[in-house]
Amino acid sequence: MSIFLITSTILFLSxxxxxxxxxxxxxxxxxxxxxxxxxxxxxxxxxxxxxxEEKNIRACAEAILSQTYPNFEVVVLDDRSTDSTLEILxxxxxxxxxxxxxxxxxxxxxxxxKPWALHQAAAHARGDWxxxxxxxxLLEPETLSSCYVKALETGADLxxxxxxxxxxxxxxxxxxxxxxxxxxxGFSPRKVNDPKRRDAVANGQFILIKRTxxxxxxxxxxxxxxxVEDKAIAEQVKWNGYHLVVADGMRLARTRMYTSLPQMWExxxxxxxLGLRDQPGLLALGAFGGLLSVIAALFLPVWPLLGLAWYxxxxxxxxxxxxxxxxxxxxxxxxxxxxxxxxxxxxxxYALTTPLGAGVFAAMMLTSAWKVLSGRGVTWRGRRYNP
Numbered sequence: 001m002s003i004f005l006i007t008s009t010i011l012f013l014s015x016x017x018x019x020x021x022x023x024x025x026x027x028x029x030x031x032x033x034x035x036x037x038x039x040x041x042x043x044x045x046x047x048x049x050x051x052x053e054e055k056n057i058r059a060c061a062e063a064i065l066s067q068t069y070p071n072f073e074v075v076v077l078d079d080r081s082t083d084s085t086l087e088i089l090x091x092x093x094x095x096x097x098x099x100x101x102x103x104x105x106x107x108x109x110x111x112x113x114k115p116w117a118l119h120q121a122a123a124h125a126r127g128d129w130x131x132x133x134x135x136x137x138l139l140e141p142e143t144l145s146s147c148y149v150k151a152l153e154t155g156a157d158l159x160x161x162x163x164x165x166x167x168x169x170x171x172x173x174x175x176x177x178x179x180x181x182x183x184x185x186g187f188s189p190r191k192v193n194d195p196k197r198r199d200a201v202a203n204g205q206f207i208l209i210k211r212t213x214x215x216x217x218x219x220x221x222x223x224x225x226x227x228v229e230d231k232a233i234a235e236q237v238k239w240n241g242y243h244l245v246v247a248d249g250m251r252l253a254r255t256r257m258y259t260s261l262p263q264m265w266e267x268x269x270x271x272x273x274l275g276l277r278d279q280p281g282l283l284a285l286g287a288f289g290g291l292l293s294v295i296a297a298l299f300l301p302v303w304p305l306l307g308l309a310w311y312x313x314x315x316x317x318x319x320x321x322x323x324x325x326x327x328x329x330x331x332x333x334x335x336x337x338x339x340x341x342x343x344x345x346x347x348x349x350y351a352l353t354t355p356l357g358a359g360v361f362a363a364m365m366l367t368s369a370w371k372v373l374s375g376r377g378v379t380w381r382g383r384r385y386n387p
Contacts, residue, residue: 035142048077050078128212142252
């Protein structure tokens with residue numbers, strides 16, 4: 001039997017196994033459904049950091065101010081914006097007394113930007129619960145009520161939801177689904193929700209936490225140098241014996257993280273860099289995963305063509321077998337990626353962009369690994385962060 005047929009069989013079986021494994025890691029067993037406002041609700045402080053968010057802040061603030069939850073205040077921290085963010089906030093505050101606009105102070109030494117902004121917002125918050133919401137996130141009117149009720153039901157000290165990810169442009173739809181699939185492998189919701197495991201992560205787009213717990217773990221001051229502050233705060237909560245819960249909140253909140261390829265590149269290379277920076281094992285795995293993605297992106301499209309070339313050079317039934325295996329693997333991959341696209345309200349034909357998206361994701365992984373090894377650091381929101 002030809003070595004080409006044996007190799008093709010190994011690749012075929014390995015490919016099926018990898019596809020199945022990658023797409024069966026993301027189990028959000030706890031689902032938040034819209035509910036009526038609770039009675040005797042404690043004061044809730046919704047804290048929003050805003051740095052140059054003129055495109056998002058009005059819609060974000062108006063959605064928050066429209067919450068059905070009966071007892072809340074809104075604290076928006078303008079983090080030294082240089083656009084019209086602050087002007088928009090002041091105009092909204094005049095119309096609604098629940099909105100409290102705070103002008104942030106300069107970034108102190110040793111602090112990362114977002115932890116400092118949230119620390120200042122929390123200092124002005126009066127609520128028994130704190131709710132941290134990103135400025136690019138839009139809440140449905142029932143979001144706060146529904147998440148509060150579910151947090152009580154699950155006994156959570158920190159309750160966070162995965163929001164629906166909005167994608168509009170070609171590059172968003174080609175790359176974001178693959179990035180989110182990769183994240184599901186690194187952060188399994190079932191492991192995070194298991195109090196016996198150390199796995200901890202939160203989605204900074206929406207975090208609900210008891211004020212007493214926030215203060216007990218030292219708040220954002222305890223993680224002041226962490227750019228990925230949501231994961232860091234989740235670790236502090238869980239590792240100190242409190243109950244962390246991650247849930248599916250896609251019916252109640254939506255986020256558009258990035259609007260262009262350059263924004264995605266900056267944002268995700270930053271996130272991957274920070275995830276790899278202090279973990280040599282993950283650094284090696286990330287570099288290997290990046291190389292594997294490059295190989296897959298380049299090899300998958302040409303695999304059936306290689307089989308065809310072999311058939312035309314008297315490959316016979318073995319070459320036909322290679323072609324069939326390649327086409328079957330392609331069909332399985334496209335079917336699986338089309339299902340992911342459907343869940344994200346993306347046209348299913350974007351499954352055909354999988355090799356392209358995998359190539360971009362691989363470049364992000366390898367770039368981040370190189371930045372770690374070279375000690376170059378990252379730039380985010382106009383601020384430079386070095387190792």
